[in-house]
Amino acid sequence: MTALAQLFQPFTIRNCRIKNRIFSTGHDTTMPTKGVPNEPLIAYHKARAEGGAGLIIMQVAGVHETARYTSHLIMATSDDCVPGYRAVVDACKPYGTRIFGQLFHPGREIMESQDGTAPVAYAPSAVPNERFHVMPRPLSKRMIKEIVDGYASAAERLQRGGLDGVEIVASHGYLPAQFLNERTNQRTDEYGGSFENRLRFTREVALAIRAKVGPDMVIGLRISGDDKDYNGLQERESLAAIETLDDVMDYFNVIAGSSASFGGAVHIAPPMAFANGYVAPFAATVKAKVKAAVLVAGRINQPQDAEKILASGSADLIGMTRAMICDPDMPKKAEAGKLDDIRACIGCNQACIGHFHAGYPISCIQHPETGRELTYGTRKPIARPKKILIAGGGPGGMKAAAVASERGHEVILCEAGERLGGQALIAQMLPSRAEFGGIITNLTREVQLGGAEIRTRTKVTRAFVEAERPDAVIIATGARPRSALSAGVEGVESGHVVSAWDVIRDQVNIGSSVVIADWRCDWIGMGLAEKLARAGCRVRLCVDGYMAGQRIHQYVRDHWVGELHKLNVEIVPYARLYGVDGDTAYFQHATSNEPIIFDAVDTVVASLGHERQSELEDELASWDGDIRIIGDCLTPRTAEEAVLEGLKATAEI
Incomplete structure (x- = not known):
């Protein structure tokens, strides 16, 4: 207990006492149906409450009909959501866990159709995003008022559902951030232009919520310090907004990244390539400037790392979402001093946010009971x-x-x-x-x-x-x-063809010019390309698909593609290995069947899949x-x- 003295101290935000400093950030689970919390979602949150989480911030709830960015979010636009929220609270309350909920409008960040046709997205101005290629329609002042009122009404419904607080989602380039960002807000009325005008929407939302829910409910703001996007918010802009809103917010939940770009979106759920706790320095800057509580997340997967951030005074609560997806009992184990028993998240993103992006309930490759609590949450006794x-x-x-x-x-x-x-x-x-x-x-x-x-x-x-x-x-x-020979590649005996496994294990000589035949389109080909490029080789990564990393989660892939670009790796899509002849490698274009020929090749590395034993x-x-x-x-x-x-x-x- 001494080693984690800060982590298990209670903390109070407004009038809400939280039993420890561990919280689960709001994250989409793909579980809700018909726009309301359901039995799988209740069981999911109950498992984390039972495991010792101090605070659970539930996933986004749409505040207006135009907020439907996926087909499976909670909608807080009618009273239909209230019983479901009450059921979540009732399931978690016996364990002393507090429940907040996120209030959400994506603006232009619409990622999914409701019926196969492209929806109309609304934003401060007609500025498109890069990732989803959405051209939004500018919001009228009438609709702005509707949405502000929608935030307040949604907050009141969450309050009737028994929640202790609400969180306005201004992070990751969503609607409040689009108003704040002068590069996405080109309005000339009272909601655009000056810094005060661009912040007006978020302030009006916060004041409308407070007027609706009264003095006791917690109101917080989630905001990205740095959008990690050439066209996004930078730390100085976010920090100015945070300082200005300190008088109306009970807490600030800081993170990084933006949904609007490929490079920014990686930070929504940063993969293992990112350092643990890398957002904490920005949280420390915020903490030094505001009276409100400061919450932080971003690759904090071990209680020891969380303790260090708390001990340094950088934040008041620590978001450990994927840590509790991987091990719902992590807080309980940490408090008992059973650190070696914790199943630590490895940041692979495959079954958590990877499932979400594929339209399936989130889970964990190490702990498939997650998301399947109703089926596998309790071990069956044996006769x-x-x-x-x-x-x-x-x-x-x-x-x-x-x-x-x-x-x-x-x-x-x-x-x-x-x-x-x-x-x-x-x-x-x-x-x-x-x-x-x-x-x-x-x-x-x-x-x-x-x-x-x-x-x-x-x-x-x-x-x-x-x-x-x-x-x-x-x-x-x-x-x-699966060997090149068994895959039917011609001329294998005449060229230097080696398996991916042998290269990874450093069991073969490579030379200086390498072609990777990547049938799998996964982490193996990309990892080999990085390994060999860093060793000084000229690397051509030929993928039998439409992109490198096609079969792995997009955040892992997109970050890796950027690293390979910096290493001058040449990526050739739609390339199937056909044959080798001495120092020449022959590929076929997967759609035209035309040849793709590489000369002066020292080694062909075959990543052609596997064969069962x-x-x-x-x-x-x-x-x-x-x-x-x-x-x-x-x-x-x-x-x-x-x-x-x-x-x-x-x-x-």
């Missing part, structure tokens, strides 16, 4: 313990072992190699991907806590199974690289026992599917 043998110590096998042993089964986890981890051991070796190795650390700890027996350097065979006599065998033996499955084809096959040996995919299937395979045994 009698069984002996379960798991072949393969990658993420899927480890998750299966952890869940089965936690439920009370006798579990033996066998790994043919020297270490647990599977392909994650390779992933962590690439530039900016070291944190991915955290999945190994976290799942290994879960296996140990469950009490499963771990046997490394142990290959499971039919004879081994028959000797151990388990009740069930879970096959999680993974996959191996099916030997054990074949050996056990006639074995009379319960067999479950999970992960890449079922068919090659990603760690997310392997871990989820490890959960599913053992949740019912």
Whole structure:
């Protein structure tokens, strides 16, 4: 407790006492249906309240019909939302967790159609955005008044739903920020021009809310310090707005980034390439200038990092959203001093915001119970313990072992190699991907806590199974690289063609001119390109798709593309590997079938996907026992599917 003395001190904002300094920032979950909080969302927030969160700020609620930026946000434009909010509060209240809600209008930042046709977006001025290519319609003064009144009415509905506070979303280039930014606000009336006029909209919103909800409810503002966008707000502008609004706000929740551009949007959920707590210096600047409380987020995934920020006086509360998506019990474990038991977020973005952008409820590749609380939130009791043998110590096998042993089964986890981890051991070796190795650390700890027996350097065979006599065998033996030869690439013997895995492990000579054949269009090709470019090679990344990183989350991809551009990596889309001949590599354009030819190539690096390792499955084809096959040996995919299937395979045994 001494090491985290600040983190578990209570804090009061206005009249709202928060039991600790850990909060969950407002984030879209893709769970609500029909515009209201529902049972999955209630269960989701309850899990985080039960896990010890001091404050939960619920996701955005639209304040006007023109605020529908996705088809699955909460709409606070009618009383229909009130019972759902009340249900969330009732579910979280027994754990002492406070609940705020975000009030939202995206302005021009419309990312989704409601019916397949492009909606009309409204903004201060007709200035388009880069990311969604939306040309907005300028707001009339009549509509501005409607929207201001909408914020106030929405706040009153959230108050009737039992929430303790509301947060005006002025971050990430949304409507209040569009008014404030002189590059997006070109109005000549009282809402444009001078700094005071550009801030008028946000001030009117705050005053209208206060008049509607009375003196007790907390009112805060979320704002980006730096939009990280050439056309966005800069720290000096945001700081001036914060200082000016200090008289009407109870707190400022500071973050970075903007939805309007590719480079700015990365900061909405910064991936592992970004430093932990990188927004804290701006929070410290704000803290020195305002009376209101200061909240901060941005890649703060460990309680020790949160404690340092608090101890430095940089902020009053710490946003640890993805940390609690990954481990809802993180606060409770930290308070008990069980730091080694915390399942730390690795910033991969694959199943949290990655699911949101794909239109699915958010989850976590390490903790697939997240978003599935109604199905897997509670471990089912077992009638009698069984002996379960798991072949393969990658993420899927480890998750299966952890869940089965936690439920009370006798579990033996066998790994043919020297270490647990599977392909994650390779992933962590690439530039900016070291944190991915955290999945190994976290799942290994879960296996140990469950009490499963771990046997490394142990290959499971039919004879081994028959000797151990388990009740069930879970096959999680993974996959191996698909070779250029098996992919039908011509002339492999005449050129220097090597596998991606061998390059990552530094097991082959490369030369100075490299072509990467990237069929997967994922992190492997991009990571190889960065690794080899930093080693001084001329790198051409040929992707058999329409863009590099096509199959990974856009924030991870977009940031990585920028890094590769700075390293002078040439990216060639729609390029399928056809053949090699000495120092020449031949590709086909994927749509025209015309040749793409590269000369003076020292090495072709093949990242052509994986092939399942099916030997054990074949050996056990006639074995009379319960067999479950999970992960890449079922068919090659990603760690997310392997871990989820490890959960599913053992949740019912």
